[in-house]
């Protein structure tokens with residue numbers, strides 16, 4: 001299944017990425033009920049300053065590394081992408097369970113998200129059951145590549161991934177690319193996806209994203225989701241991200257402490 005059902009993709013370059021940037025956090029305040037005639041205050045903007053390297057003594061667990069739930073194909077592709085990082089053209093981005101863990105420690109101390117929040121793609125603890133993924137950032141800061149194994153808890157039609165799961169994968173891949181390009185926080189304003197072939201559960205896919213245009217606060221991106229051989233194009237997408245100011249004025253990426 002899968003082979004040949006989608007359009008043939010245009011193989012992009014073989015290089016790959018890694019990163020260090022800023023991640024939008026999640027709004028954490030519980031809104032206070034207000035009479036309907038009173039304008040609601042604008043919600044806080046997500047934090048954007050994401051530390052891309054972990055090095056502090058109590059680092060959160062980096063989950064963008066192989067675990068027992070990764071298939072042989074996933075491990076093989078991961079190692080292939082890692083090799084592309086040795087010359088600095090690509091960089092692997094650490095991935096933690098919570099958005100908060102991507103913030104520099106100095107910002108973490110100013111935010112109390114409570115015990116609950118965690119990244120959507122990291123909300124399944126069982127290894128191999130949900131999204132297993134690693135994102136790489138190109139040295140240009142304008143391309144990302146996400147390697148993802150689609151677990152059985154992401155089912156839509158029997159045996160295949162839910163379209164929302166694919167959209168989540170795309171949004172995260174282009175979102176990471178937008179964050180890197182913006183060097184500040186950015187949010188999805190528009191996401192358009194063409195689903196071209198169903199993704200079988202258990203499949204290992206590659207989502208390639210790039211910045212197509214950056215005009216002021218607007219970042220236009222494209223994304224293609226293929227199988228690892230680039231034989232089947234499962235989905236293609238375009239997205240618009242808008243740069244937003246952080247509520248708590250985090251430091252510039254250059255000033256972010258590296259963990």
Ligand SMILES: CCCCCCCC/C=C\CCCCCCCC(=O)SCCNC(=O)CCNC(=O)[C@H](O)C(C)(C)COP(=O)(O)OP(=O)(O)OC[C@H]1O[C@@H](n2cnc3c(N)ncnc32)[C@H](O)[C@@H]1OP(=O)(O)O
Pocket residue numbers: 019020021022023024050093099102119171172173175176177179180181186187188189190217218240242243244
């Ligand atoms: C360095 C790498 C970092 C790596 C990080 C590693 C860690 C990774 C960890 C975690 C993964 C991260 C990945 C995250 C990915 C997920 C992202 C999401 O899901 S975000 C949630 C969903 N999106 C929302 O909830 C937005 C809701 N919308 C809004 O808040 C606003 O509408 C917003 C911010 C989008 C724009 O509002 P305004 O008030 O700031 O700006 P206005 O004036 O409305 O628009 C500015 C310009 O943009 C156009 N615009 C806005 N929305 C548009 C639209 N939908 N379509 C077309 N144009 C639009 C407007 O027409 C305007 O254009 P003119 O300047 O006039 O030319």
